[in-house]
Amino acid sequence: xxxxxxxxxxxSQVQNVASEQKTGFGEYLKNALNEVNRLEIEADSLTKxxxxxxxxxxxxxxxxxxxxxxxxxxxxxxxxxxxxAYNEIMRMQV
Numbered sequence: 001x002x003x004x005x006x007x008x009x010x011x012s013q014v015q016n017v018a019s020e021q022k023t024g025f026g027e028y029l030k031n032a033l034n035e036v037n038r039l040e041i042e043a044d045s046l047t048k049x050x051x052x053x054x055x056x057x058x059x060x061x062x063x064x065x066x067x068x069x070x071x072x073x074x075x076x077x078x079x080x081x082x083x084x085a086y087n088e089i090m091r092m093q094v
Contacts, residue, residue, distance in 0.1 A: 036071045043068040 043064040050056045 033075070036068075036075050039064070039068040039071050 043061075046056060046061045046064050050058065050061045
């Protein structure tokens with residue numbers, strides 16, 4: 001997120017923007033994997049509740065399951081591209 005830092009922002013917001021810019025790719029990747037894991041756990045929990053006969057809407061369970069599935073597929077594609085890029089770099093002649 002890009003925000004203009006000016007004199008009209010309180011000091012706490014300026015510090016928050018500055019701390020957001022310090023996070024690197026590793027931290028971004030860690031947060032993304034944690035989010036994928038959270039979606040998987042939520043989908044699993046809703047599925048178990050539906051199977052147990054609790055009053056859960058089937059649509060809610062299906063949406064949560066699809067979100068988790070799409071997030072996992074995206075994660076796998078990013079991993080595949082990273083491995084492919086690594087292999088390409090290793091094939092380069094110095």
